[in-house]
Amino acid sequence: MQPREKSHSHPGMTLKEKEKYIENFRFPFCDDSVKYEKVAKIGQGTFGEVFKAKEKTNPKKLVAMKKVLMENEKEGFPITALREIRILQRLKHENVVMLIEICHKRACQQNKCLSTFYLVFEFCEHDLAGLLSNVNVKFNLGEIKKVMQQLLNGLYYIHSNKILHRDMKAANVLITKNGVLKLADFGLARAFSANKNGQPNRFTNRVVTLWYRPPELLLGERNYGPPVDLWGAGCIMAEMWTRSPIMQGNTEQQQLTLISQLCGSITPAVWPGVEHLELYKQMDLPQQQKRKVKDRLKPYLKDAYACDLLDKLLVLDPSKRADADTALNHDFFWTDPMPCDLGKMLAQHSQSMFEFLAPPRRSRPHHTMANQRPTTSAIQDGGYQDRVF
Amino acid sequence: MPCWYYDKKELRNTPSSLDNIDYETEMRYRKEGARFIMDTAFKMDLGCNTKATGAVYFHRFYMFHSFRQFPRYVTACCCLFLAGKVEETPKKCRDIINTARGLLSDAKFSTFGEDPKEEVMTLERILLQTIKFDLQVEHPYRYLLRYAKCLVGDESKLEKMVQMAWTFVNDSLCTTLSLQWEPEIIAVALLYLAGKLSQFEVVDWVGRTNKHLRWWDMFVEDVTLDLLEDICHQVLDLYSQPVAEAPPDSPPLSPKLLLAAPSSSKTNGQEKEKVETPKIKPPATTVAPTLPEIPSYPYPPAFSTTSHAGTYLPQYANPTVAPPHIAAPPPGPPPPHMPAPPAVLYPPYVGPPPHYPPVVPPAPFYQPTPAAPPHRPFYPPPN
Ligand SMILES: Nc1ncnc2c1ncn2[C@@H]1O[C@H](COP(=O)(O)OP(=O)(O)OP(=O)(O)O)[C@@H](O)[C@H]1O
Numbered sequence: 001m002q003p004r005e006k007s008h009s010h011p012g013m014t015l016k017e018k019e020k021y022i023e024n025f026r027f028p029f030c031d032d033s034v035k036y037e038k039v040a041k042i043g044q045g046t047f048g049e050v051f052k053a054k055e056k057t058n059p060k061k062l063v064a065m066k067k068v069l070m071e072n073e074k075e076g077f078p079i080t081a082l083r084e085i086r087i088l089q090r091l092k093h094e095n096v097v098m099l100i101e102i103c104h105k106r107a108c109q110q111n112k113c114l115s116t117f118y119l120v121f122e123f124c125e126h127d128l129a130g131l132l133s134n135v136n137v138k139f140n141l142g143e144i145k146k147v148m149q150q151l152l153n154g155l156y157y158i159h160s161n162k163i164l165h166r167d168m169k170a171a172n173v174l175i176t177k178n179g180v181l182k183l184a185d186f187g188l189a190r191a192f193s194a195n196k197n198g199q200p201n202r203f204t205n206r207v208v209t210l211w212y213r214p215p216e217l218l219l220g221e222r223n224y225g226p227p228v229d230l231w232g233a234g235c236i237m238a239e240m241w242t243r244s245p246i247m248q249g250n251t252e253q254q255q256l257t258l259i260s261q262l263c264g265s266i267t268p269a270v271w272p273g274v275e276h277l278e279l280y281k282q283m284d285l286p287q288q289q290k291r292k293v294k295d296r297l298k299p300y301l302k303d304a305y306a307c308d309l310l311d312k313l314l315v316l317d318p319s320k321r322a323d324a325d326t327a328l329n330h331d332f333f334w335t336d337p338m339p340c341d342l343g344k345m346l347a348q349h350s351q352s353m354f355e356f357l358a359p360p361r362r363s364r365p366h367h368t369m370a371n372q373r374p375t376t377s378a379i380q381d382g383g384y385q386d387r388v389f
Numbered sequence: 390m391p392c393w394y395y396d397k398k399e400l401r402n403t404p405s406s407l408d409n410i411d412y413e414t415e416m417r418y419r420k421e422g423a424r425f426i427m428d429t430a431f432k433m434d435l436g437c438n439t440k441a442t443g444a445v446y447f448h449r450f451y452m453f454h455s456f457r458q459f460p461r462y463v464t465a466c467c468c469l470f471l472a473g474k475v476e477e478t479p480k481k482c483r484d485i486i487n488t489a490r491g492l493l494s495d496a497k498f499s500t501f502g503e504d505p506k507e508e509v510m511t512l513e514r515i516l517l518q519t520i521k522f523d524l525q526v527e528h529p530y531r532y533l534l535r536y537a538k539c540l541v542g543d544e545s546k547l548e549k550m551v552q553m554a555w556t557f558v559n560d561s562l563c564t565t566l567s568l569q570w571e572p573e574i575i576a577v578a579l580l581y582l583a584g585k586l587s588q589f590e591v592v593d594w595v596g597r598t599n600k601h602l603r604w605w606d607m608f609v610e611d612v613t614l615d616l617l618e619d620i621c622h623q624v625l626d627l628y629s630q631p632v633a634e635a636p637p638d639s640p641p642l643s644p645k646l647l648l649a650a651p652s653s654s655k656t657n658g659q660e661k662e663k664v665e666t667p668k669i670k671p672p673a674t675t676v677a678p679t680l681p682e683i684p685s686y687p688y689p690p691a692f693s694t695t696s697h698a699g700t701y702l703p704q705y706a707n708p709t710v711a712p713p714h715i716a717a718p719p720p721g722p723p724p725p726h727m728p729a730p731p732a733v734l735y736p737p738y739v740g741p742p743p744h745y746p747p748v749v750p751p752a753p754f755y756q757p758t759p760a761a762p763p764h765r766p767f768y769p770p771p772n
């Protein structure tokens with residue numbers, strides 16, 4: 001074939017020329033990623049790697065860079081990344097991770113002219129999964145309350161902005177060294193609207209890591225809403241004491257069984273309408289199970305208010321599950337010991353703790369990557385661990 | 390976030406104009422590109438927000454790049470491709486290209502090169518960086534419906550007016566209005582225009598107070614009649630551009646056009662001119678085909694004073710007649726629908742309109758509602 005004949009009248013560029021053009025064009029709004037220097041890899045997600053990095057001109061400024069995987073995308077820039085960007089641009093809250101910018105790495109020989117994009121976030125020193133897997137990190141009751149209060153505040157904010165997170169789990173909850181909690185990973189998030197005109201939503205129910213997936217999703221509900229995130233919040237809350245995920249199913253069926261064993265049988269009596277869900281008849285739902293949320297978790301939680309709040313979060317029927325507002329008003333947060341700052345406790349630990357770097361807490365949910373974990377539970381990068389504060 | 394609004398001078402000083410494409414030609418390219426986005430979107434059953442978002446990306450893109458470097462139809466496809474993903478109505482790149490192929494002549498389609506899909510994919514990366522990943526775009530449609538709901542009057546007349554305004558909003562995507570004014574203001578202006586043309590005089594509206602001289606004062610601040618008329622004329626001008634005179638189909642290469650200096654930019658004085666001598670050309674025989682293609686676009690959600698915006702009433706789904714003003718534009722003298730502004734009410738129009746008239750009530754929905762964490766007052770624990 002001849003090189004593409006330039007059409008008689010259109011002097012547009014060839015692909016090659018275009019690549020060159022991008023290389024030389026200074027986009028006024030999209031910075032080059034060379035302004036950051038990678039320090040360490042801190043995460044490996046479904047969509048790409050996450051690095052800790054520092055700004056070259058201002059090495060005190062730490063960021064987390066999440067690479068947008070483009071290699072095997074048939075449909076260009078991934079829609080999941082577009083969603084995450086769009087949603088984070090519109091959410092600004094102390095308890096939601098801040099997206100600083102999107103950077104671009106110029107095309108070069110190595111990546112075969114494929115330019116790479118990075119989402120650049122404010123850096124948080126820990127994620128909750130990393131903290132919980134470290135036995136030396138001990139939360140007292142006031143500190144647990146603070147974690148949960150911030151988590152619910154974040155949920156309250158995103159839900160009132162009509163966003164569902166859809167991937168609540170400890171690894172997606174970040175905590176700064178000062179003890180500020182940030183919801184992260186909006187890769188599965190989406191906007192929802194209160195369905196007007198009686199038109200039900202048709203969302204995908206293949207969201208949320210299995211262990212944190214609420215019963216309505218497991219039963220095929222597509223018209224779901226904020227309660228899906230509150231189920232996850234309940235699972236995380238219990239984990240603050242148990243230190244590992246409370247229901248670790250290997251299959252959707254097994255997850256439903258575990259849920260029934262903890263929360264009681266899934267029946268139309270406790271959850272009117274459940275019989276109409278798509279998978280209700282297909283799944284094997286254990287009968288005659290008593291609800292044992294309080295009984296089984298009391299040995300861990302001890303505190304009666306904590307048990308009661310958890311009991312209101314881990315409710316089978318999503319319409320009866322506590323919402324973020326109700327949960328925040330629960331006595332748990334308004335009785336002694338009151339929520340108390342995490343800064344002091346975290347100051348005893350000078351190393352970053354991330355799930356990616358931690359030894360496995362137990363088996364992993366089947367669709368998360370099985371990673372070989374380093375023996376250390378911290379980044380040995382000479383950065384965070386040297387700091388005294 | 391970057392500022393996406395430009396004044397008229399900036400709109401005449403674009404990369405294309407620096408690249409020796411004269412202003413009229415650039416406007417035509419913009420119009421054709423945007424129209425093509427709408428046609429492709431319509432063929433693919435994409436909704437009004439997707440096509441509008443695509444068109445806005447398109448106009449923004451050419452504030453940074455020249456039409457000579459980036460042929461408009463490829464860019465248009467790319468903008469629609471991205472808009473589809475952003476608006477949660479994704480279409481396969483291949484399907485968009487195939488639809489485009491069906492709508493374009495072979496000569497035009499040749500700008501897609503040997504590997505059209507790769508062409509669009511490469512361009513997507515340029516597009517994303519150019520628009521700074523500022524993906525969320527607001528459009529006049531929702532404001533149109535919201536404002537119309539407040540107007541009081543004969544229901545059927547109101548409905549007609551809203552539908553007409555909806556069509557104008559569609560067509561406004563072919564202009565650079567989205568680069569000049571916020572969607573709220575465009576909505577007010579085109580509702581105003583539709584009111585004039587459908588002889589619906591708004592005399593009362595819900596929420597009226599003494600402070601409001603005009604119905605739109607309730608929604609936008611400091612919007613003068615002059616400004617509204619300027620916006621209306623930018624849309625009306627679309628219908629008065631004769632097709633027959635359209636120059637050939639490419640960036641200008643002819644010596645004549647190459648010599649043309651970046652067009653002598655008229656300053657803002659021109660709006661004044663325009664308002665004084667509104668010129669809707671009488672329908673030359675060649676004009677008719679470019680008139681708004683009303684039947685080919687999905688109609689607005691029917692308007693009613695009580696129902697929620699967004700409900701589609703079937704009876705308006707298949708418009709058969711073009712609104713009267715389009716079938717027969719007023720011949721001859723300045724049309725009656727553009728009265729001179731009442732002399733006393735407004736100070737004479739001086740200089741360019743304020744660039745960013747503060748928009749009063751409705752905060753754009755992408756602005757998060759301020760965080761108001763629920764708080765329960767502390768009370769002592771039960772004993
Ligand atoms: N801003 C940040 N500061 C510190 N660490 C971060 C930050 N963002 C992400 N991480 C770390 O990287 C990990 C993966 O990030 P994230 O969850 O956003 O990616 P992902 O690819 O969507 O992962 P997955 O979908 O598998 O949950 C997080 O669990 C966390 O440990």
Ligand SMILES: [Mg+2]
Nearest residue numbers: 045171172185
């Ligand atoms: Mg994650």
